[in-house]
Amino acid sequence: MTLVKTTYNRRSFLKTSVLAGGGMMLGFSWLASCTPTPEEVLNMPKEWFNINGFLKIGENGVVTIMSPNPEIGQNVKTSMPMIVAEELDVDWKNVIVEQAPLNTDVFTRQLAGGSQSIRQGWQSLRMAGATARQMLVEAAAQQWQVPVAEITTAAGILYHEKSSKSINYGEVASAAAALSVPEEVQLKDLKDFKIIGTSRKNVDAKKIVTGQPLFGLDYRSEGMLIAMIVHPPAFGLKIKSLDDSAARNMPGIKDVFTIKTYNDDYELQWSDTSAFPEMAVVVGNTTWEVMNAKKALRPEWEPIAPKRTEADVFGRKVVTITPAELESSEMHTAKMAEMAAKPGNVLRKDGDPEAAFKRAARIIERHYTAPFLAHNTLEPMNFFAHVTEDKAELAGPIQTPEFMEKSVAARLGLPLENIDIQMTRQGGGFGRRLYGHFVVEAAIISQKMKAPVKLVYTREDDMTFGSYRPAYHVTYRAALDAENKLIGFHVKAGGIPESPIAANRFPAGSVDNYLAEDWTIPSNISVGAWRAPRSNFIAGAEQAFLDEVAEALGKDPIDFRLELLQRAQDQPVGENNDYEAARYAGVLKLVKEKSGWGQQSGGAHRGVAAYFCHNSYVATVVDIAMESGRPVIQKVYCAVDCGIVVNPDAAINLAEGGVVDGIGHALYSAMTFKEGVPQQSNFDKYRLIRHSEAPKAIEVHFVKSDIDPTGLGEPVNPPIIGALANALYKATGKRVYDQPFFTGNQSLG
Amino acid sequence: MAIFNLNINGKKQEVDVDPATPMLWVLREHLDLVGTKYGCGIAQCGACTIHLGDIAMRSCVLPVSQVGNQKITTIEGLSENGDHPVQKAWLEHDVPQCGYCQAGQIMNATAFLKANPKPGDAEIEAAMNGNICRCGTYIRIKAAIHTAASK
Missing domain, CATH: 3.30.365.10 (Aldehyde oxidase/xanthine dehydrogenase, molybdopterin binding domain)
Structure with missing residues (x-):
């Protein structure tokens, strides 16, 4: 004991x-x-x-x-x-x-x-x-x-x-x-x-299947009013004036006004990210009445000025420069390609990568990209607030209640101990509810109305007022010598506005000559953590690239990874390698065994990938078939090492969700912009994976372990994207480099 | 505003609302039946699914004025004690993650099973394609529908 x-x-x-x-x-x-x-x-x-x-x-x-x-x-x-x-x-x-x-x-x-x-x-x-x-x-x-x-x-x-x-x-x-x-x-x-x-x-399952009130949007209190917002239609615009004459006189409407989320002298916390810190607000009796009044508002917009903001990110002061221009996705793609062609900031260098690439017999170079993504929690952003003279009672879905309590206290000018935030069950998070500007907005509105208020975002508000997954671009280069050995590895990654790179992750530590660089492009499009931040892109790209390298070397993709991991375990290159090679290899071996890798797979096309992030190791094998040019995901095998598994069936459920999420976004989803305007504002244009597109079966296997448990909400999501890309290549003979892999009604292959 | 006499979960309910008000908001805000969820407002996600008679309907685009005397069933009225075979199958498979979409999934599945008591995989997928689960519980939903169909 x-x-x-x-x-x-x-x-x-x-x-x-x-x-x-x-x-x-x-x-x-x-x-x-x-x-x-x-x-x-x-x-x-x-x-x-x-x-x-x-x-x-x-x-x-x-x-x-x-x-x-x-x-x-x-x-x-x-x-x-x-x-x-x-x-x-x-x-x-x-x-x-x-x-x-x-x-x-x-x-x-x-x-x-x-x-x-x-x-x-x-x-x-x-x-x-x-x-x-x-x-x-x-x-x-x-x-x-x-x-x-x-x-x-x-x-x-x-x-x-x-x-x-x-x-x-x-x-x-x-x-x-x-x-x-x-x-x-x-x-x-x-x-x-x-x-x-x-x-x-x-x-909570019984309450969920019987429709009991559990979620923030279900919250009610006596005398509660409904509030909704109208925010600028484009990133790079702000509110100039508001004609509310029509809206004000509509049935059930109590008030129309504009609010400013944060005071000018307030030092932002990381969780205060807000695309639009000034907006119009409509308050009324019922959601339907307020929705109608919203449409009758006549706001005028004007361009923002470039700005510099400082935020406290866990005690570190981070300065962000926000440009003023109206950005478009074409512009983003071109700028990223331009940056990718230039030298980046060197983050890690082992050996002599320049010399290795100079003496290489073969060099493989590939570029991978991914678009912005919205979180799209199925329960849109909302929060309840009841602010009185000396205290504020709030309730709703928020991933960072402790942080938002501080933001609310600062904005209302009330002592921290007089702010009470209660957590309701949340209709999804995925990182979106880390950024609780809507909590502060609800508090300001309640304070002004002197009444309990529930702030509700429409789906359109939610999707176009995001803290999106950034757009990314990565360049991988591999140097192979005449003896067919991997002698150099180069990764250069960037994004808008952050880079997805983790320079000390595999394959760092397994290649003698290694170079990692990054670059960034500033933007006024607000971004934030999105399930498995950065890993949700770089894992798929890296694992697809390793697949190509293995193929060029004539090696089995699992054996090739295991060789690299063996090297990292026996004679690690460099310092600060932030993974345990044996556990990494462990999940690959487990998925190899469970999927019957290398054996006849009944006509299915197979891909494999493995990744380590958020303290857990996951390896994935996916079997796909092509039907009329569309990928059908037949089966996914998932091997997970997250230490002790507390609640196995629930862990399997979460892993299944991570697989479906990874496949769905890699195949179908994108948030694009035209002159600052988000081009997808609801599920008719923003494509999410649906029943018929989900894998037909998923097997999840856990490595038996006595190690203290680590998390599972994120680590399953990243590697499936690489496995899928590799399976698509097997199925079609063509490599896919740009997400989403499948747009519109195109056929692959 | 106008008065409507509705038949909801076997009970007569009177509401005085704008005739264009979608049933979703009548249920949630005028009748305090919040099990029916708002997800998109344009009949794309299925979170607001209810039964109009025996048919699954997206209540976010169904104006109260079009209901007339047709019977409405919501998740709260699907069974007396949460023991409808579909609800029981959902519990057996421990389907929910966040749970937000599940009432809509269950309402869609029950109407579908009534019309097609022994469906195959492809039929389930086609019938359920209008219901988004952002957490990705699709496999469990399908398994639960098969379980419910077998009872």
Whole structure:
């Protein structure tokens, strides 16, 4: 067993209290009514005892576990409480899960992003459960007057074998809550896990399939008004004037005005990214009335001036130059090609790449591109705010509540402790809800209206007011000598406005002569993290390029990668290689075995790829067939190493989603611009993958591991794009370099 | 504004709204039935699917004035206790990720299964193509439809 000190976030563990009654932790009655109800077999306790911020125990042994992090579909609302329940040693059937309030005194990282919820929550969640268990054991020891060491637990019951005594957790919960927090606690051995590693169903599933209110858009409160925005139609424009005379007199309309999201002297945080920090607002009684009034607004727009903004990115001051011109996709493509032809900033250099390319017998050079992408969470941006003179109560879907609380406090001029943000279930995140300008907008509107307000974006608002995945371009070069050896590798990558490169990732470390460079092009199109940022492009490009190199060398693509990884493991080149070659090779070997790689695959065309990002390793094999010039994805094999798998079936579900997402965007999706105007504003023009285009089957296999868990929301998405590109080549004889691979009704091949 | 007498989930409901108001917003904001979701407003994503009689309809483009006395069923009225075979199959396969599109998927699937109780894969794909799942749960949706069809 592992002994751990309970000093981690000590403040929270010191807070123990006995609460009579329901112990409502959520201030909003709507949210309280939406907390999960236990299955009927559970009798709701009359009394709750708060053991620590993560959990409370009822007098009958029913346990409520708070899920600290925002739920965006990654299923942390089930998997995080599972970790607490494991160490607490209770029966999962007796657990009720509630969404925790935003409380940074108690919880450590209430953020959904970077596939980090499970990885970074692992220790504190285990400790929360183990601490509570230890306190229950001590309480029982005192009651029975026996040594603590003689007490064991199982499924929510304390046992003293010698005296044949047993007692339910609930019966000593009151006494336990009054004890002081132990200095150190024991964590379970992995072999004793009963909940972690077993599949448990989504705790909200019943509510989802019966249409209960869960999401931000479902939020209601007494006297609530509906607000909508009208933002500039093009990047590079801002509002000049507003004729609201027609809109103002329409039925149900309460007010029309313009707002400015941030004060001039406010130092932006990274999560404050906003394409349009000034906009018109319409407020009324119902969504339909406000939607109609929006159309009757007559705003005038004018060009923005070039600007320089400083933002605080985790303590680092980042300066961004925003040009004023109205940008078009053709312009972007041409500018990226121009930059790609020039030398970039050198990020890493091993050996002598120039000499290697000079003496090469063959050089392979390829260019890859990808467009901007919108996030398109199916629930559009929205937020509820009720701002009164001295406080602000907010609720809705946000991945960064802790950050946005600061933004709201600064904008309203209220103390931070008077801002309360509650997290609803979120209809998708994918990175879009990291940037919570709409939270601030809702607060400003409520303050002005002196009323509770729900701000709702239409689909068009949502798609054209994005924090898009940047457009990217990468050039790969490989130097092969006369003996058919890879002697030099050169990657030069850039984008608008950021580069997708990670210079210390594979194949860095496996090639003697290696050069990584980057470049960027400033833009006024706002961008942000989009599921597996940067990796969502560079992985596919790199893995498609390695496929071409393997082919040129006459090697099997898996064997070729394994050779490189063996080199990186035995004699790594350079320093700071940020991957473990053995784990990387591990997923390739697993996918090779599971897919029967190299054996006859029933006429299907196969591609393979592997990638490491967000602390997890994934290798993918995809089988496709071409029907009337269109790719049909027959089967995908996915091998994943994310350490210990907490909730296997939910992890498989998430991996399936990552595969579908990667295939869909690589094949079909793009956000393009013409004179600053987004050319896709709804799903009639922005193509998302649909049922008939999804893979017919996906197999997910996990590497068995005792390593602490890492995330799964993002790492599955990037490699499938490379595997798909390689399979398309096998199917059609033509390499694809520019995403989306399949546009309009064209035929491939 | 005009008064409409609607038959929703077996109950008579009276609303006083602009006749052009889509059923989506009548349900969500006038009748507090928020299980029907807004996704696109132009009948492209299927999140707002309801039943008009036995037919799956996109409620975001269905004006309240066109409903007349036809019966409307929403996700809240699909079954008494959430135990419709399609809902049960969704739970069995633990389909949802974010869950936002799933009410629309279920409503589309139930209407489809009523018309075609034993569908093949291609029929399911064709019938469900109007319902977007941004999280990519398509494989589980298909499996759940097969499970529901087998019961």
